[in-house]
Amino acid sequence: MPLTKAKGNMYDWCTHTHTHLGGVCSHKCKYCYVQAMERRFGGGRYTGELCLIEKEFDIHYGKGRTIFIEHCNDLFAKAVPDEWIERILAHTCEWPDNEYVFQTKNPARMDLFRDKMPPRRLLGVTIETADADVAIMVSKAPTPYDRYWEMKEMSNRKGERTFVTVEPILRGPAAALGGMIRDIAPEFVNIGADSKGTDLDEPTGEAVEKLIDTLRAYNVPIRKKVNLERLLA
Numbered sequence: 001m002p003l004t005k006a007k008g009n010m011y012d013w014c015t016h017t018h019t020h021l022g023g024v025c026s027h028k029c030k031y032c033y034v035q036a037m038e039r040r041f042g043g044g045r046y047t048g049e050l051c052l053i054e055k056e057f058d059i060h061y062g063k064g065r066t067i068f069i070e071h072c073n074d075l076f077a078k079a080v081p082d083e084w085i086e087r088i089l090a091h092t093c094e095w096p097d098n099e100y101v102f103q104t105k106n107p108a109r110m111d112l113f114r115d116k117m118p119p120r121r122l123l124g125v126t127i128e129t130a131d132a133d134v135a136i137m138v139s140k141a142p143t144p145y146d147r148y149w150e151m152k153e154m155s156n157r158k159g160e161r162t163f164v165t166v167e168p169i170l171r172g173p174a175a176a177l178g179g180m181i182r183d184i185a186p187e188f189v190n191i192g193a194d195s196k197g198t199d200l201d202e203p204t205g206e207a208v209e210k211l212i213d214t215l216r217a218y219n220v221p222i223r224k225k226v227n228l229e230r231l232l233a
């Protein structure tokens with residue numbers, strides 16, 4: 001996959017995306033848009049065993065871009081070997097005049113690789129709900145509390161620039177989720193809803209409004225995805 005211009009439902013603040021990992025992400029989220037795409041087209045690059053795609057290391061990243069790395073997998077999932085992560089990060093370090101976006105559901109492992117990352121970076125965590133019982137029904141990723149705790153440490157104690165993604169938003173206590181995000185003190189929070197018609201345990205519009213009001217009260221900048229309108233209607 002060449003360096004690709006970000007499009008579709010991707011973050012509109014990223015200019016490009018790029019992946020080196022193929023195969024299925026081990027978090028196996030029920031709502032995974034990558035796997036939905038693979039099912040639709042009968043399987044492809046993100047089907048089968050996790051693998052490293054060698055030709056992707058030849059890509060020139062240029063400069064002046066905001067590049068989301070591994071948007072079709074979780075680079076810091078347990079199943080990804082250390083050497084693969086190191087090689088991918090080394091590739092980004094060869095092109096330091098860009099900003100790189102790394103997003104994970106396993107920030108504890110992301111933390112272990114910070115000294116191998118390029119200097120200009122923005123680190124993201126996905127927390128779809130504060131309710132662990134709801135989260136466990138849709139993903140094999142670490143619990144929302146674990147994600148929160150590790151990201152808070154990176155943001156507050158280790159001085160990383162961070163963001164939080166609440167997408168797809170799931171049912172759960174809005175006040176608790178708002179409090180977690182306040183503690184992380186991210187540069188912004190992205191909120192979006194499922195757009196693939198997955199049968200998810202979603203919040204009511206009222207609960208979404210409550211989360212938004214809570215975050216506004218804490219002065220957390222909010223970036224709402226258009227797909228959130230379905231729940232707010």
Ligand code: SF4
Pocket residue numbers: 025026027028029031032033034035071072073074105139
């Ligand atoms: S972490 Fe991301 S890429 Fe991995 S299964 Fe979940 S949604 Fe898909």
